[in-house]
Amino acid sequence: MGFDLNFALASVPAILSAIGMTLLVAVTGCAGAASLGFCLEITRRAGGFAGYGVRFLIDFIRATPLLVWLYCLYFILPFYGLRLSALTVGILGLSLYYSGYLAEVFKAGIDAIPKGQPEAARALGIARLDTVIFVIAPQMLRNIAAPMGNYFVSILKSTPYLAVLAVPEMLGEAFDIASETYRYAEPLTIAGIIFLTLALIISQGVKWLERRLAASTVR
């Protein structure tokens, strides 16, 4: 049983029909992970009781597999009266899981900002929250565009995990075709190529962003 190009091409529309779901999960997952990760990092920096809690939480998140999170959210939460849809669990799981990693990336990005920056803001009387939004965050983004982009690609590549919750994303769709026809090579290859294309687009976008952010500070 060789690779049937015609069959591969014929399976493209069905697999592509799930690209919307994959992108929805990936984009909301990236947004969720980035905002949650940033909040975690800011709380960790503030120190105190909450800071210690968050420090533990970040380590805990990073030390547990994504699948465990997905299963727990989907199968265990209902026992405590919280029943979430498969899609919600998928997005929430990806956001939670990657927020731990992104918090570490943000930490590196903030550590690289000279101490004089928040001091200057403070000397001008700028409130703490405004300092974070207008002084720290933009400089942090400039420092971490590349590693953050890596994690965005990782999030995209982790969307197939959601197949275990029967979220109709691309790899699940490809696998459905495979199990109906017993032809695995073609649909899986097509799904792989689409993932590759999406990942390349994201990394090009990150490179563009990196250049743009750097352009505002010609050295």
Next chain:
Amino acid sequence: MARKAPRRLHREMNRHLEHMDTMTLPLKKDLLFMPDTQDKRAVDITGLHKWYSAFHVLKDISLTVRQGSRIVICGPSGSGKSTLIRCINGLENYQQGTITLDGIRLGDNAKLTTLARRQTGMVFQSFNLFPHLTVLSNCTLALRKVSGLSRADAEGLAQHYLEKVHIPEQAHKFPTQLSGGQQQRVAIARALCMNPRLMLFDEPTSALDPEMIKEVLDVMTALAHDGMTMICVTHEMGFAREVADEVVFMDQGSIVEQASPATFFSTPSHPRARSFLNTLLH
């Protein structure tokens, strides 16, 4: 941005300044704690002590700065000069003693402390401009976020102060595109935008090439002639001689000598001040 006719700019400026005054005016109940206006002390420090864990950085510092006066603080490195002026605007905490700004004792009342600190401008050795913002945005950020001015109002005011430090034409560049001297002048303009009553300078020319020192000192001298209350940590003895009302010499965390520039430079009484001047002037 279209250049505004000078008179119109001036009128707008006054309007902004009035606006800012009302903005920073304390609430009625806070007025009870306000100083009586006859008190002309801009800064009053008494019995200030600070430790970095076991290291005693500031030892029993007492210093009074009258409104409109210019104080130059000098001394060998590690003598606590920078720490002292960082305490004055709350960038460092201290364990003992009091600092009173315009009659408001720091730390007594959070709202008043913020208010008092907001009337203090600070210029750093390493400029600390925001690298991701243009020169103009560096100046307008606090005006917009703290004073609540609109973008147009803030930019008008910022442009005025950029003219005052002689670099209005650099407004749309980024800090890293400027020379060190220009960056430091932007930092001064940025601080002036907040309409401070006291300016603190922490070795403003120490990170500059010799030919840029003058342009910064010229701006500072002009500021002094405008009647700004200033405390400068600097080793520029020419500036001290010309501008300062009083020179404060610090060593190992204490104020060792405090005198008029004429006395300090001709007949320093303390041996450490003498040897410091010797090494500096030769």
